[in-house]
Amino acid sequence: GQQVMQIPQYQHVQEGEDFTTYCNSSTTLSNIQWYKQRPGGHPVFLIQLVKSGEVKKQKRLTFQFGEAKKNSSLHITATQTTDVGTYFCAGSGAGGTSYGKLTFGQGTILTVHP
Amino acid sequence: GAVVSQHPSWVICKSGTSVKIECRSLDFQATTMFWYRQFPKQSLMLMATSNEGSKATYEQGVEKDKFLINHASLTLSTLTVTSAHPEDSSFYICSASQRERRFFGPGTRLTVL
DSSP: OOEEEEEEEEEEEETTTTTEEEEESSOEEEEEEEEETTSSOOOOOEEEETTTEEEEEEETTTEEEEETSSEEEEEEEEEEEGGOOEEEEEEEETTTTTSOOOOEEOOOEEEEEE | OOEEEESOOOOOOTTOOOOOEEEEEEESOEEEEEEEEEEETTTTEEEEEEEETTTOOEEETTTTTTTTEEEETTEEEEEEEOOEEEGGGGGEEEEETTTTTTEOOOOOEEEOO
């Protein structure tokens, strides 16, 4: 079945440093979504990427979908302590829809030292 | 924005008892809801897809007789953990889609003693 691998598992940064998490799928994806989960909380939708090579920005966050639609990345510029949490990517298989089954990556736990 | 609620938010029960968890979409209709389980510091694992008015679709390795899912209306899905055991202790999260966005409930933390 479809597998979504995410690295790194943990990332510790000093406040102000940049952060990137990477996601790779074993199969071509129809779309990929990114979520943030704060400690003790539930996943909160950040963004969805659909098009090959798509790049989207949300303030200090940049999301990218690979040309082959099998990988994606999330980059945070100049991290802040409020960025702390676990970032998950989640993909729908080719032919699927954003309404359908999502396969989650393992998540990257980000800690930011002030 | 769309909101998904879950009840209860946490529950402690004795081994062998059954626990029902409710998932509601508060301001939109969801023909499909998804149930996930998350162990500490791990990812979300899809357990089953709940379809309104029909049987749920379970992922491989998830026992349908142990995790009973009922999606009786467009705004309510329930997950019943039957004869719970300590290894069932986990964080159970439901989600529903509205257009391209997926909304997650706040989760239910189940502890089985």
